[in-house]
Amino acid sequence: MAFAAFGQNTGPSAKAPPKSGRVAWILLLPGLMYLGLFFLTPLFSLIITSLQVPDVSGEIGRYQYGFAIENYWLVIESYWPHIIRSFTYALAATVLALLISYPLAYFIGVKARRRPLLQGLMLTLVIAPFFISFLLRTIAWKQIFSNESWIVNTLQSTGLLAGDQYLVGTPFMVIFGLTYAFIPFMTLPIYSTLERLDIRYLEAGADLYASPVTTFRKITLPLSLPGIISGTLLTFIPIAGDYVNASRDFLGSTETAMIGNVVETNYLQINDYPAASALSVLLMLAILLLVTFYVKRSGTDDLL
Amino acid sequence: MRKFSFGKYALAIYSLLAIIYLLIPIGYTFAFSFNDSVKSNISWRGFTLDKWTGVCNQQGVCEAFANSVLIGVISTVIATTLGTMIAIALVRYRFKFRSAVSLLLFLPMATPEVVLGAGLASQFLSMGTQKGLLTIIIAHVMFCLSFVVVTVKARVASLDPSLEEAGRDLYGSPTQVFWKITFPLLLPGIISAALLAFALSFDDFIITNFNAGPETTFPKFVYTAAARGIPAEANVIGSAVFILAIAIVMTVQIRTSIKQKRLSK
Numbered sequence: 001m002a003f004a005a006f007g008q009n010t011g012p013s014a015k016a017p018p019k020s021g022r023v024a025w026i027l028l029l030p031g032l033m034y035l036g037l038f039f040l041t042p043l044f045s046l047i048i049t050s051l052q053v054p055d056v057s058g059e060i061g062r063y064q065y066g067f068a069i070e071n072y073w074l075v076i077e078s079y080w081p082h083i084i085r086s087f088t089y090a091l092a093a094t095v096l097a098l099l100i101s102y103p104l105a106y107f108i109g110v111k112a113r114r115r116p117l118l119q120g121l122m123l124t125l126v127i128a129p130f131f132i133s134f135l136l137r138t139i140a141w142k143q144i145f146s147n148e149s150w151i152v153n154t155l156q157s158t159g160l161l162a163g164d165q166y167l168v169g170t171p172f173m174v175i176f177g178l179t180y181a182f183i184p185f186m187t188l189p190i191y192s193t194l195e196r197l198d199i200r201y202l203e204a205g206a207d208l209y210a211s212p213v214t215t216f217r218k219i220t221l222p223l224s225l226p227g228i229i230s231g232t233l234l235t236f237i238p239i240a241g242d243y244v245n246a247s248r249d250f251l252g253s254t255e256t257a258m259i260g261n262v263v264e265t266n267y268l269q270i271n272d273y274p275a276a277s278a279l280s281v282l283l284m285l286a287i288l289l290l291v292t293f294y295v296k297r298s299g300t301d302d303l304l
Numbered sequence: 305m306r307k308f309s310f311g312k313y314a315l316a317i318y319s320l321l322a323i324i325y326l327l328i329p330i331g332y333t334f335a336f337s338f339n340d341s342v343k344s345n346i347s348w349r350g351f352t353l354d355k356w357t358g359v360c361n362q363q364g365v366c367e368a369f370a371n372s373v374l375i376g377v378i379s380t381v382i383a384t385t386l387g388t389m390i391a392i393a394l395v396r397y398r399f400k401f402r403s404a405v406s407l408l409l410f411l412p413m414a415t416p417e418v419v420l421g422a423g424l425a426s427q428f429l430s431m432g433t434q435k436g437l438l439t440i441i442i443a444h445v446m447f448c449l450s451f452v453v454v455t456v457k458a459r460v461a462s463l464d465p466s467l468e469e470a471g472r473d474l475y476g477s478p479t480q481v482f483w484k485i486t487f488p489l490l491l492p493g494i495i496s497a498a499l500l501a502f503a504l505s506f507d508d509f510i511i512t513n514f515n516a517g518p519e520t521t522f523p524k525f526v527y528t529a530a531a532r533g534i535p536a537e538a539n540v541i542g543s544a545v546f547i548l549a550i551a552i553v554m555t556v557q558i559r560t561s562i563k564q565k566r567l568s569k
Contacts, residue, residue: 024397031386031449032408038446039412042423049426100322107319120557124550125323131549132330134507135526136542139534140329140336143346183326233414241416244509249530260418260510267422267514273429280422284415291414 043284050277061271071278079262079279086258087286089171090240093178094186097235098228100179101186105227106220108187109194126187134181138250141177142168169253177245182238186231193227194220229295237287259283330546337539344533355536362537368525369541375437375521376505379444384498386445387452388490394453395460412450420447421514428515435517443515444508448501455500459493492560499552506545 053066076083104126112119129137145151145167155161167173197220205215243260246252252261259279266276336345340352360366390409393399412420424443428435467489471481509523516524526538 021397021399024393024399027389027393027397028399028405031390031453032405034386034445035408035412035449038424038427038442039420040408042420042427045427045430046419046423049430100325103315104319104322107315111315116561120561122319122323124553124557126326127553128330128546128550129326130503130507131553132333132546133523133526133542135509135523135530136333136534136539137329139526139530140332143336144328144332146346148347180325180329183322237414237416241418242510243418244527247530249527260416263418263422264513267425273426276422277426280419284419287414287416 046277046280046284049273050281052274052277061273063273068274071274072282075275075278075282078275079259082257082259082262083282083286085171085256086240086260086283089175089178089246089256089258090236092175093182093239094232094236096175096179097183097186098232101183101190101231102224102228105187105190105194109191110197110199113195113199123191126184126191129181129184135244135250138177138181138244141173141180142251145173168251169248169256171256173251174246174256177251178239178242181242181245182235185234185238189230189234190224190227193224197223233291233294237291240287241283333539334543334546337536337543339536339539341536343535345536345539346533355540359537359540362535364520364525365522365535365537365541368520368522371437371520372506372522375440375444376502379441379448379505380498380501382441383445383448383452383501384494387449387497387501388456388494390449390453391456391460392486392490394457396465409450409453412447413454417447417508417510418514421511424511425514435515436519439515439517440512440519440521443511444505447508447511448504451504452497452501455497456490456493459490463489496556503549 048065049063050071051065051067051069052063052071053068055062055064108119108122108126112122143149147166147168152161152167155167156163156165161167201219201223202215205219206212210218240258241260243258243264244250246256246258246261248254263276263279263283266272266279336348337355338351338353339345339348340350340354342349355362394402394405399405421443424439424446425435428439433439463486468481468485471485476484507523509521509527512521512524513527520528522538522541526534529535529538
């Protein structure tokens with residue numbers, strides 16, 4: 001919803017005579033300066049840190065300015081599995097979240113339209129997970145699927161899992177947790193486009209002897225595309241950078257570590273700031289490339 | 305026709321299952337806040353209200369919670385003020401470099417949290433800033449700002465400018481017009497933006513973890529505790545916040561629907 005909102009109606013509203021000049025900048029400057037100081041400068045700071053070299057004193061965690069482009073090759077060499085894993089998990093979880101969210105958003109936005117009470121209730125339930133700590137929710141899944149849980153016991157006794165196989169710590173579990181955590185981010189933007197969908201278009205499709213499938217493919221789906229685009233971006237980006245689900249204390253293990261986990265370990269535990277920064281810069285670049293490409297391909301250039 | 309109605313039920317059932325899936329961890333967290341656990345809160349050991357009545361007996365939980373509320377309130381006030389000003393300028397004024405401004409507002413929302421967190425941390429590191437409450441608040445205002453702009457902007461765009469014109473026609477000064485007409489009309493949008501900002505701040509872990517230093521927040525407490533098992537008192541705080549938030553959302557929804565009914569009469 002956030003992404004879509006920036007694309008629409010960016011100009012002054014048609015009704016108001018646009019005022020120009022100083023007042024606009026008085027209103028804009030404090031906020032923009034804030035973002036300049038605490039969003040843009042940190043990004044540059046990250047690039048500078050990523051090129052630093054160890055301090056001459058040789059003390060651990062001390063670095064000095066340098067131009068060590070090789071830092072980038074080193075992190076790619078050491079962490080390419082984590083980079084690939086992050087994007088694979090993010091892709092899988094985004095697709096799963098879309099499959100779960102689209103029918104749900106369709107039901108709330110189209111089928112429940114004539115029952116405002118049901119619609120309101122369902123929307124509240126969709127955003128309900130936001131109101132309880134993200135970490136507590138993730139821990140709840142860990143315990144529900146823990147090694148001693150009845151779910152794992154049942155799977156083992158039916159032979160779906162081998163006796164020494166468990167769920168927590170596997171890629172399956174991490175993707176499951178990531179999908180769960182970001183479903184509301186997918187459902188809400190799709191809902192907000194479907195909610196505005198004119199039912200008469202669907203009726204017209206049916207009147208012209210189109211099968212429900214054709215009507216969906218030719219009318220509903222294209223009209224809800226902006227919602228799908230915002231939804232997939234709003235899920236994919238945070239998932240690619242997440243490190244809670246994949247963490248060893250939550251749903252993952254060392255075999256499921258993603259870019260975020262590597263950045264956290266390098267930054268906060270080993271104090272290898274250049275490596276952590278180089279990885280962050282790579283992640284940011286990959287996301288920016290992806291967003292630009294994706295937005296161009298889907299034909300909504302006005303998004304950025 | 306029969307096939308069609310089957311499809312309708314299938315969709316309803318699918319949606320119901322999806323909603324249940326969304327609610328399972330909430331129910332679990334709530335249920336285990338009543339668990340008579342000793343150290344770790346993993347297996348069910350019987351019902352007790354002790355964790356609710358004595359939340360603060362667990363070391364660190366209440367301090368972390370109070371910190372989170374303090375950080376949330378301060379960050380929300382700053383982010384909402386700055387964001388509302390930007391939203392008004394975006395909708396109501398013509399100015400140069402509009403697309404650059406939009407891009408600058410959009411980018412923080414498109415940047416993964418690790419990057420935001422590590423970026424700020426390296427800036428604080430190079431400036432030699434001591435990490436603590438202040439650095440957490442700086443970080444929270446930064447990532448809440450764009451979300452406030454988006455939320456308030458929608459409200460400004462739906463505002464009828466003729467109401468403000470009427471105010472000016474009646475010789476209201478610009479300040480009077482703003483505080484007596486514009487602000488009250490924008491208030492619902494500002495309130496929802498503030499609630500969103502508070503929720504984002506209160507639940508943030510990733511960016512906070514990079515910029516908190518020795519300071520703790522509720523999510524940071526939970527993350528640290530996860531290694532040895534999270535105490536049931538954390539579930540109590542989580543459940544209490546959940547109930548409060550749901551109550552606020554319900555009240556807002558009921559109030560708007562009553563208002564709409566009154567207007568449609």
